[in-house]
Amino acid sequence: MPATTPTWDPGQYLRHAEHRARPFAELLDRVPALPGDPARIADLGCGPGNVTVQLAARRPGAHITGYDNSPQMLARTDEYAGPTAGGGRLDFAHADLTDWTPTETYDLIVSNAALQWVPGHLDALPGWLDALAPGGTFAFQVPHNIDAPLHTLMRELAASARWKDRLTGVLRREDSVHAPLVYLDRLARLGCEVDVWETTYMQLLQGDDAVLDWSKGTGMRPVLTALADDPEAADAFTAEYRDLLRTAYPAAPYGTVLPFRRLFAVARKTA
Known part of the structure; x- marks a missing residue:
């Protein structure tokens, strides 16, 4: 479990908004018809709300609530909140997914690139599924590249002699996301019809040190948060x-x- 709760920077995160939003659109393409009309939808880990609006575009009559634990991210959602053109409503609320317990029934619970930050999220699935209406859907996507150089190099650097005293336990663990079969088995045993798949995107990034710029918006957040009180150290780690x-x-x-x-x-x- 990460020792540091990341402080998020919505502006940095949105610098690669198109690449971050595409998987959510492709996830929604596979969501079947919902039982409720109008539908009640929860978006877990909604971030700044820029992808939650995709739900409103696809389900214009739905009442959609985006949940996130970052005040910085939620502050950016104001521009999206309110009635939707199709007669629905879009609102946002603070919630920490490590202990979020649904208090109402949903037709769709969806999550975009958030569960990797929730230790023990497999144990939360039964309670979340209990909150679905019969015929409702739980859908999510998560990065499954913790073994890529993007992450392994950062973990190795954090564990090096120079940084281990400051950064031990800060970064996400290798088991923060499980194998596809683990999710399929768990959800099927909970009585669901399940579709699980993987996609590798060849993301073409622009600009100087574009991969570093990408990481500053997501994977590096725990490091930048842990070193926030020491800008010189943060700059040194970033340079390495x-x-x-x-x-x-x-x-x-x-x-x-x-x-x-x-x-x-x-x-x-x-x-």
């Missing part, structure tokens, strides 16, 4: 990590390719 990434992900004339594997699951509760 940058040099490692330059070798692992060399820039080309057309940009820098960051292969990024994601895991998807759509589980429909039997009616």
